[in-house]
Amino acid sequence: MISLRLFSLVVYLLSWVGVAVGSLWSLLPARGRVPAHHHPAGMLLQVAGVLVITLFLPAGPLQPALWEQGVAAVLAPAGAALYLATVAAGRRGGLVTTGPFALVRHPMYLAFFLLLGATAALAHAGWRSVPALAMYLAGSELRAAREEAALTEMGYEAYRVRIRWRYFPGIR
Numbered sequence: 001m002i003s004l005r006l007f008s009l010v011v012y013l014l015s016w017v018g019v020a021v022g023s024l025w026s027l028l029p030a031r032g033r034v035p036a037h038h039h040p041a042g043m044l045l046q047v048a049g050v051l052v053i054t055l056f057l058p059a060g061p062l063q064p065a066l067w068e069q070g071v072a073a074v075l076a077p078a079g080a081a082l083y084l085a086t087v088a089a090g091r092r093g094g095l096v097t098t099g100p101f102a103l104v105r106h107p108m109y110l111a112f113f114l115l116l117g118a119t120a121a122l123a124h125a126g127w128r129s130v131p132a133l134a135m136y137l138a139g140s141e142l143r144a145a146r147e148e149a150a151l152t153e154m155g156y157e158a159y160r161v162r163i164r165w166r167y168f169p170g171i172r
Contacts, residue, residue, distance in 0.1 A: 004069045011076055015080035016080070042139040042146070043139060045138050046140060048139075064124045083115075086108045103163070106144050107167075117133070120132060
């Protein structure tokens with residue numbers, strides 16, 4: 001019988017394979033693609049969130065608790081599935097309001113937040129999870145604000161009023 005530790009690690013790694021496939025898929029030409037409006041400081045904060053967890057890992061094998069293994073086994077595939085659904089919806093072009101975008105305005109950031117949570121769980125990150133997730137959310141806020149400003153001419157305001165939540169359903 002496979003252990004939960006091995007299962008959660010395999011699920012986690014396969015989830016990142018799914019993200020890699022989705023990333024390659026997103027590079028293929030799509031109709032009416034909206035240009036990216038990146039916020040460099042936001043991107044750096046998001047990356048720093050991951051680094052806070054991974055750069056300070058203790059030496060030796062990771063020893064996540066049983067509950068952390070379960071959290072990772074749930075969050076990683078959820079994040080990967082949301083990422084793939086977001087890429088699929090985004091390939092339609094223009095202002096996308098269907099698929100995951102019908103629930104939250106920035107499902108891609110939610111997908112990576114879930115994957116970061118899975119990483120924190122498997123890495124047994126403890127206190128490092130708090131600043132890591134806060135930095136990721138701060139970076140996401142900077143990027144989302146710039147993206148939303150760039151989309152105002154595409155009818156984004158009506159979409160923003162209809163879909164109130166930026167990342168998490170139920171949390172504005």
